[in-house]
Amino acid sequence: MKIWIMAGAAIMAVGMTGAAVAQDVIAQRREGLRGMGRQMEAIKAVTDARGDTRPLVERVDAMITFYRGLPAMFPAGSGTGDTRALPTIWSDRAGFEQANANMVTQLGALRTAAASGDVAATTAAFNQTGATCGACHRPYRGPAR
Ligand code: HEC
Structure with missing residues (x-):
């Protein structure tokens, strides 16, 4: 890589590679975020049905893992x-x-509620989780195009 950069003539190619990497990371994070939307729908289906919330812990854990890695999916x-x-x-x-970080903390609260099996507590934590998604979208996500 260093050799190519030093080669000067390859600077164009390196720049194009950077752009391609950016498009990959955009596609990857958008796919991941769509997955988060699906997780939220699946959780809502259980709380709406007043079902067993305990198996939701696994979903919440997957969400926590995703959000721990989210900042790295927004490179300069x-x-x-x-x-x-x-x-x-x-x-x-x-x-x-x-x-x-607020998202990860809130998901921790949702996890605790789901693990307790308390539907009302899980519903309240779920609503708060949705609000926490919105608290990032408002300042950092533009309108749909
Ligand atoms: C820390 C900020 C942040 C948090 C927290 C966050 N999002 Fe997002 N979300 C974004 C940004 C920024 C985009 C736009 C990404 C892009 O277009 O590159 C986005 C896009 C999305 C999309 C659209 C994906 C697509 O392009 O099709 C969905 C769905 C989504 N988020 C769901 C959620 C859900 C559900 C939560 C909460 C569980 C959440 N997000 C929490 C910042 C956040």
């Missing part, structure tokens, strides 16, 4: 292309990472 340079990511993600990185 991945704000243009087929994405709704707003420039504020990079201009206010601390705020973005705080919104994500």
